[in-house]
Each structure stands twice: as C-alpha cells, then as structure tokens.
Amino acid sequence: MSSEQNPPEPDLPQAVPVRRHRLAPSLVWLIPVVAALIGGWLAVHAILSRGPSITISFxxxxGIEAGKTRIKYKDVEIGEVTSVKLSPNRQAIIATAQLSKDAADYLAxxxxFWVVRPRVSGGGVSGLGTVLSGSYIGMDIGKSEARKSDFVGLETPPIINADLPGQTFTLRADNLGSLNTGSPVYFxxxxxxxxVGYELEPKxxxxxxxxxxxxxxxxxxSANSRFWHASGVDVSLSANGLNVSTQSLAAIALGGIAFETPLADNAGIPLxxxxxxxxxTRDKALQNPDREMQPFRLRFRQSLRGLTIGAPVDFRGITIGEVTAIGVQYVPERKDFDMTVDIRTYPSRLDxxxxxxxxxxxxxxxxxxxNGMRAQLRSGNLLTGQLYVALDFFRxxxxxxxxxxxxxxELPTIPGDLEELQRVLQRIVKKLDAIPFDSIGQEADASLKSLQQTLDSVKRLSDGLNNQTVPQASKTLEQLQQTLEATRQTMKADSPLQQDVRSAAQEVKExxxxxRALADYLDRHPEALVRGKEAQP
Incomplete structure (x- = not known):
C-alpha cells in the first residue's frame, strides 16, 4: 500500500548555483542615466537658447510683477520680468527681465520701454485690453547701432514708434500756449x-x-513753410463783418498747430x-520776412497809460513796426520828465x-x-483805452x-488827439473863468425887473380891453350875424327876390x-330894311 501510494520520484538534475560577477551593470540603472542625460541636454539647450538679461528702471x-509681467513688441511676447527690487538710492524700482534669444538684436x-496699462488722457483712452489680461511692458526698437542692457523706462507711452514713416521738426515758440503732447498738427x-514733446530752453x-x-x-x-498756433477759436472783426475760425473741435479742446507754404513758394525749397x-497767429506767420530794421526813440510829454510793449507802429493803417521799450528820462532844464518810447520799424513792409x-x-x-513826418499817440480802442504809435505827415x-x-x-512827436482835446477844453475852461458872471447876473436881474414892469403894463392894457373894447366888439358881431341871417333869407329859393329874378331871366330869354328870329329873317330878306316886311298871302 505504501509503495502504491508513494511511487518513486524521478531523477531530476541538481541545480548548480553560479556566482554572479559583482561589477556587471544592471539594466535598472540605465533609466536614471538616460534621465540625467536628457536633463543635461535640456539644461544645455535652455542655456544656449536663453536670450540676454536686461534691467529697466521705473x-x-x-502693474509690474515678477514671474507674471510679460515684455511685448507689437503684441508679440519676447520676454518676462524675473525680479523687481528697489534701486540703491530708493528713488526708483529696477525690473530685471529675461528676453528670448531672438530679441538680442532689439536692444539698441x-x-x-514703458508699462502698458489703462490710461485716460485728453487725446483719448488707451490700454483697455489690459483690464482683463493684465499690464505688460511695451517695447519700441531703436535705430542706433550701439547696444546696451540697462534702460530707463518711460512713464507714458511714446506718441510715435521709431518705425513710423515721417519726419520730426523742431519749432521755436515764445510760449507753449495750450499745446500738449499729442496735440494735432494740421495742413x-x-x-x-x-x-511729440516739448522742453524749455536752458536759459x-x-x-x-x-x-x-x-x-x-x-x-x-519746405524751407518756406510757416507754422502757427491753431488752438482755440480765432475771432476777428473787419470791414466784412465778424469772422470766427477754428481748425477743429479737437484743436479747441487740446490745442493744435497748423502750417502752410505761401502760394508764391508752392514749389518749395529743399530742407x-x-x-x-x-x-x-496765421497773419503773423504769413507776413513777408522783414529784411530791414530801423530803430527810433520818441519823446512825449504826456501820459503813456494804455501803451504797452508790442503795441503796433502804424503808418496810415499799415503796421510797419512795434514798440520795444518804454522808459522815463529827467530833463534838468525844464525840471520835468520826458516819457521815452523805443520803436522798431520795418521799411521793407512798404516794399x-x-x-x-x-x-x-x-x-x-x-x-x-x-517834410512833416511826426509820431503821435492815438487811441486804438475806446473801450480798453489801448494806445498805439501813429506815423504820419503833419504839414x-x-x-x-x-x-x-x-x-x-529821435523822431519828433506831436501831442495826441486826446491830449490836444484836453488842451482845447482847458483853454475853453480858462475863457469861461474870465467871463464876469456876477455882473452879468446883476444885469440879468435888472432886466428881469424891467420885464416884470412891462408885463404888468400889458396886463393893465388887457384888463382895459376886456372892460371897454370887448363889449363893443360883441355888439358888432351881433349886427354882423343879423346881416348874414338877412342875406341867407334873401338867397332862399322861395323868396320874392328869387322869383323876380327868375321872371326877369325868362323875359330876357324871350x-x-x-x-334871333329877326336876325334870321334879315339874313334871308335884307331888302326888308328898305321895303319893309312883305305881307303874307
């Protein structure tokens, strides 16, 4: 039973252990080696593909945040802000940015550089797209051949880009007026x-x-072009009436500049x-350039109130100069002062x-x-009292x-119209003071008394007329009325006189x-004057 239940096991080969060589590499270690190689290649590639690093101070x-704020050129991302820190003097911030390798040639x-964020200005609204996407740093590539890596950022975006076709010109003005960056220029x-900008001259x-x-x-x-302020509204009053001119509504709100080339110079001269x-103003801009200048000094013995520097010098309605200075000079001989006025004339304007x-x-x-040329102060505006210098001939x-x-x-002067009027009034007042009004008043009083006596006499005469003459006149008027009534009765149609007159008129008619009948008969029978009228058969 036991042999049947446990059959003999077959003979199997015995396993022989083999000792492994400890220096042989394991395949498991290939994975980290490959990963390290790939990481090294990526690191080298990142280092080789990395662009330049720049700093920008604002x-x-x-709107600037490290790791989030991008740098863009024409809305194409070319870099990123990596860190933001304060400057050593704590007056600004320094943003460090890493650019792409392709942007190395952009660092002229x-x-x-400037920060693009929502802005509201007189020229309009900009940067609305950054409300959702966030602020970024915009860039405009320069044209210089030199390169650098440290930049000072702009606080406001530039008006024009460096690649915008056109030309920049510099205008010299006495004052800025209502102009501002972004104000339009009109032709x-x-x-x-x-x-695009403005600055004050160093002095x-x-x-x-x-x-x-x-x-x-x-x-x-061209070289002959003329520029002038076109800001606001230009209002002028001339013989043609009231003229109101403006370039546009934008020029009223933001100011503006206009330019023009005179018609005679339309061909233009190369710049x-x-x-x-x-x-x-446009009128001043289009005036012919003054080739000649002749200064003069004027002396007046009257008040210069209303005369200002820059007031026109006028010759029969043509402005040929302006006032350049106003002063005062003491004259010991007269123990008085002379008011001096320096003027500048341009004879070429007459040419x-x-x-x-x-x-x-x-x-x-x-x-x-x-020949009689003199200078005179005249009133240019009765409302404001402004004066100007007039040159004219006074024979x-x-x-x-x-x-x-x-x-x-020194050009001789004569008193102004108002000054002469004052002198005439003063002479009239002096003559009035010389009139003996007291004696004239006494004589007038005596005349009034004599006139009163005359009026009393007239009154007495009037009373006499009322008492004597008026009753007689009343009787005469009653008699005249009776005569008129008798005449009216006589002239009635049924009065006896009218009937007698009508009867007499009838007899005269017969x-x-x-x-008439006798005349007709004698005309036919003239012999009847001798023979008489023949008997009718």
Whole structure:
C-alpha cells in the first residue's frame, strides 16, 4: 500500500548555483542615466537658447510683477520680468527681465520701454485690453547701432514708434500756449501729425516744441513753410463783418498747430534745417520776412497809460513796426520828465505792398522829418483805452530835425488827439473863468425887473380891453350875424327876390329868341330894311 501510494520520484538534475560577477551593470540603472542625460541636454539647450538679461528702471512698480509681467513688441511676447527690487538710492524700482534669444538684436541704445496699462488722457483712452489680461511692458526698437542692457523706462507711452514713416521738426515758440503732447498738427485743416514733446530752453528764453509729420504729408514741409498756433477759436472783426475760425473741435479742446507754404513758394525749397518759428497767429506767420530794421526813440510829454510793449507802429493803417521799450528820462532844464518810447520799424513792409519798385531804399528819415513826418499817440480802442504809435505827415507842424542821442535817432512827436482835446477844453475852461458872471447876473436881474414892469403894463392894457373894447366888439358881431341871417333869407329859393329874378331871366330869354328870329329873317330878306316886311298871302 505504501509503495502504491508513494511511487518513486524521478531523477531530476541538481541545480548548480553560479556566482554572479559583482561589477556587471544592471539594466535598472540605465533609466536614471538616460534621465540625467536628457536633463543635461535640456539644461544645455535652455542655456544656449536663453536670450540676454536686461534691467529697466521705473518710477514705481505699478502693474509690474515678477514671474507674471510679460515684455511685448507689437503684441508679440519676447520676454518676462524675473525680479523687481528697489534701486540703491530708493528713488526708483529696477525690473530685471529675461528676453528670448531672438530679441538680442532689439536692444539698441535708443530702444524704449514703458508699462502698458489703462490710461485716460485728453487725446483719448488707451490700454483697455489690459483690464482683463493684465499690464505688460511695451517695447519700441531703436535705430542706433550701439547696444546696451540697462534702460530707463518711460512713464507714458511714446506718441510715435521709431518705425513710423515721417519726419520730426523742431519749432521755436515764445510760449507753449495750450499745446500738449499729442496735440494735432494740421495742413489745410487735415490732421497730418502731432506734437511729440516739448522742453524749455536752458536759459528760459523760449520753448522748443517737437512735432512729427506723418508720411506722405511730410513732403509738404519746405524751407518756406510757416507754422502757427491753431488752438482755440480765432475771432476777428473787419470791414466784412465778424469772422470766427477754428481748425477743429479737437484743436479747441487740446490745442493744435497748423502750417502752410505761401502760394508764391508752392514749389518749395529743399530742407536744409528742420527748425522753424512757431508764430502766434496765421497773419503773423504769413507776413513777408522783414529784411530791414530801423530803430527810433520818441519823446512825449504826456501820459503813456494804455501803451504797452508790442503795441503796433502804424503808418496810415499799415503796421510797419512795434514798440520795444518804454522808459522815463529827467530833463534838468525844464525840471520835468520826458516819457521815452523805443520803436522798431520795418521799411521793407512798404516794399512788399509797392507795385512800383523798392521804396525803402528811397526813404531818408531826415527828409521825411523835414517834410512833416511826426509820431503821435492815438487811441486804438475806446473801450480798453489801448494806445498805439501813429506815423504820419503833419504839414502844419513846427519845423524839426532828426537828432541822434544815445546812439538812437529821435523822431519828433506831436501831442495826441486826446491830449490836444484836453488842451482845447482847458483853454475853453480858462475863457469861461474870465467871463464876469456876477455882473452879468446883476444885469440879468435888472432886466428881469424891467420885464416884470412891462408885463404888468400889458396886463393893465388887457384888463382895459376886456372892460371897454370887448363889449363893443360883441355888439358888432351881433349886427354882423343879423346881416348874414338877412342875406341867407334873401338867397332862399322861395323868396320874392328869387322869383323876380327868375321872371326877369325868362323875359330876357324871350327877348333873345325874338332878336334871333329877326336876325334870321334879315339874313334871308335884307331888302326888308328898305321895303319893309312883305305881307303874307
């Protein structure tokens, strides 16, 4: 049973253990080796593909966050801000950014960076797209060949990009007026550019305004072009009535500049200089340039109230100069003061209006003074009391000569119209003071008494007439009325007189008819005058 239940086991080969060599590599270790190789390759690739690192300084870190704020050029992402920290002097913040390798050529010396965020300005609203996506740093690539990695960011976005076609011009102005960055520039009322910046001259003498004219409109700017302020509304009153002019509603709100080339110079002169003068008005801008300048000094013995520096010097309605200075000088001989006025005249302005040739070359100040030319203060506006200097010929003026004192020729003057009127009124007042009003009053009193006596006599005479003459006149009027009534009764149609008159008229009519019949018979029988009338058969 036991042999049947437990059969003999077959003979199996015995396993022989083999000792493994401990230095043989295991396949399991290949996985970390491969991973390390891949990581190293990725690290090397990242290092080789990484672009330059730059720093940008801003006044504050508004809208800038490390690891989130991107750097974009034309809305294409080219980098990222990696860190933000304060500058050593704590006056600004320094943002460190890592750019892509392709952006290495963008780091020109004049490249510009700014933070794009929602902004509201007079020119409009910008950066609305960043309300949802968040702020980012915008970039504008410069044109310089030099390279750098440290930049100062702009606090406001630039008005124009470096790659925008057009030209930039510099205008010199006495004051900025209502201009601001972004103010439009017009040519024939068409917006062709804008103001891109302004700065005060180091000595404070004038303001430099930079304007950019877009292509192709920049070709309309030549050496003869004239620029002027086109801000607000220009109101002028002339013989044609009230004239109101403005470039656009934007120019009223934001200010603006307009330019034009005179019709005679439409061909244009090639630009040799990009600097121009910014005039206050269009009329001043389009005036012909003054080639000649002649200064004079005037002396007045009257008040200069209402005369200001810059007031016009007028010759029969033509402005040929302006007042440059106003002063006072003591005269010991008279123990009085002379009010001095320095003027500047431009004789060439008369040449520009002359059709017969050059005038200024024929003008001699000494000859003009000998012929009666004088300077006079006149009122330019009765409401404001503004004065101006008028040059004209006064043939009745006392003889005078053109004197030169202090290096300036002094042009003779005569009193102004208002001054002369005051003198006439003073003379009239003096004559009125000389009239003996007291004696005239006494004589007038005596005359009034005599007149009163005369009136009393007239009254007595009137009373006598009322008592005597009036009753007689009443009786005469009653008799006249009775006579008129008798005449009216006589002239009635049924009165006896009227009947007698009608009977007499009838008899006269019958007699006339008999005479007519006799005349007709004698006309037919003239012999009847001798023979008599023949008997009828």
């Amino acid at each position: 006044q504050n870190a508004e 010396e004049d490249s510009r 024939r009322r068409v917006p062709v550019g804008q103001v 404070g003498g004038f303001v430099k305004v930079a304007v950019f004219i877009n292509a192709p409109y920049d070709r309309f700017v 040799s200089d990009r600097n121009f003068i910014l005039h206050d 520009s209006l002359s059709r017969g040739g050059r005038i200024s070359g024929k003008l001699s100040p000494q000859a003009l003074v000998a 009745d003026a006392p003889p005078a000569k053109l004197a030169v004192k202090g290096g300036l020729p 007699t006339a008819r008999s005479f």
